[in-house]
Amino acid sequence: MNLNPTGFGLAVLRRVAANPWLQRTGLGPRFDRLVYHGSRAGFAAATAGNRAFKAARSLSAPGRPPGAGPAGVFDLTPTDDQAMLREAAARFAGERLRSAAANADEACAAPTELLDEAAGLGLASLSVPESLDGAGAEHSAVTGALIAEALAHGDMGLAVACLAPVSAANALLRWGTAEQQAAYLAPFAGEQPPVAAIAVAEPRTLFDPLTPATTATAQGDEVRLDGIKTLVPRAADAEFFLVTAAAADGGIGVYIAERDTPGLSIDVEPAMGLRAAGTGRLTLTDARVPAGNQLGGDAGCDVRELIALSRLAWCALAAGTGQAVLDYVTDYANDRQAFGEPISHRQAVAFAIADMAIELEGLRLAAWRAAALADAGKPFTKEAAIAHRLAGRHGMAIGSWGVQLLGGHGFVKEHPVERWYRDLRAVGVMHGGACL
Structure with missing residues (x-):
């Protein structure tokens, strides 16, 4: 069945907005903005192929929506606002991502029409402050984690493809200067949000994101970038990248590099997993960008915090996919008959599924705790590293158990x-x- 991207995106938002108690909770105006921005994105007629990133207005200061702030008590129960955003993402994942995942994995790319539908949901607009005509009145890492988890329950590769531009917008929101936000962040609230990606990983054994081999050399009013970045989602169609690189003074910076930058080349790089994300490799050879394209300007950005927020995003994606495995295996074990009874009646099977559920809850709660600390403005990099370690180890184990329990x-x-x-x-x- 062919779905109109505009119609589907608006249908999801309007179905949520139609809840009779929405206005009573005071959340109606925010969803009105989401529907508005979804309409603008869906009815876009122009293409982004020749987009010029120029500031359409002058900002006196960068827009920084307030964080969620401390709740006073440790409570990870989603707010009504968060629950409805998660519901919209979960419905989109269940109705669209799950059914398209197998073909996207085979093609090593997400369908264009599906990505258009995802853009029509207006998730990127949530990362744009209202001062730039966006729908973001508040920025929350917990909210981002809930949305990422819901989308990954449909398919992780497609979720990464949908969220790559949102991730770049989040980084611009947190650290971009007024000029950078006006030029690069504002278009995310426009009629056709740009495609962008964060490029951190490098093809090196035991790679440490805080010691990149990619270098940034200041040369007058330009910065020369040299190095290789790998596993960059949606690299083939991204309009700009946020590239981490080591500076001569020993620090690490993030640089905005547009796809047509001389010296920047892009190669398709399918991997073992995340094939639907359309991963690619960036090769930077004497690639020169304006000095003003350093994220955060002269002050730079907190790369350690950027990596921590990236790790939390991957934790949320692991929780969503792990939940998909657990749900599928549970139904399979209850339906599959062996020796006259469901295989779930066998202790070895039941205990394995129980272990999957336990580890899944552990990695999910660790990620939520770290995200809640980030929202409260407290140190969270250690907690993010712990959560990422749990997600990497136990997420892989959950997937392995799922394969084994299904046998052939x-x-x-x-x-x-x-x-x-x-x-x-x-x-x-x-x-x-x-x-996040």
Whole structure:
């Protein structure tokens, strides 16, 4: 069935906005803005192929929507606002991502019409402050984690493809200067949000994101970038990249590099997992960008915090895919008959599924705790590293258990568990690409 991208995106938002108690909770205006921005994105007629990133207005200061702030008590129960955003993302994942995942994995790319539908949901607009005509009145890492988890329950590769531009917008929101936000962030609230990606990972053994081999050399009013970035989502169609690089003074910066920058080349790089994300490799050879394209200007950005937020995003994606594995395996074990009874009646099977559920709850709660600390303005990089370690180790184990419990069915593409297993293996090695 062919769905109109505009119609589907607006249908999701309007279905949520139609809840009779929405106005009573005071959330109606925010969803009105989402529908408005979804309409603008859906009815876009122009293409972004020749987009020029120029500030359409002058900002006196960068827009920084307030964080969620401390709740006073440790409570990870989603607010009504967060629950409705998660519901919209979950419905989109269940109705659209799940059914398109197998073909996208085979093609190593997400369908254009599906990505247009995702853009029509207006998620990127949530990362744009109202001063730039966006829908973001508040920025929350917990909200981002809930949305990422819901989308990954449909398919992790497609979720990464949908969220790559949102991640770049989040980084611009947190650290971009007024000029950078006016030029690069404002278009995310426009009629056709740009495609962008964060490029951190490099093809090196034991790669450490805080010691990149890619270098940034200041030369007058330009910065020369040299190095290779790998596993960049949607690299082939991204309009600009946020590239981490080491400076001569020993610091690390993030630089905005547009796709037509001389010296920047892009190669398709399919991987074992996340194939639907359209991963690619950036080669930077004497690629020169304006000095003003350093994210955050002379003050730079907190790269350690950027990496921590990226790790939390991957934790949320692992939780969503892990939940998909658990749900699928549970139904399979209850339906599959052996020796006259469901295989779930066997202790070895039941205990394995119970272990999957326990580890899944652990990695999810660790990620939520770290995200809640980030929203409260407290140190969270250690907690993010712990959560990422749990997600990398136990997420892969959940995928492996899923394949084993399905037996021969777990090894064939007729069932989605083998694809989810390949995607979950990526969590432990991915850096960048996603950011809350």
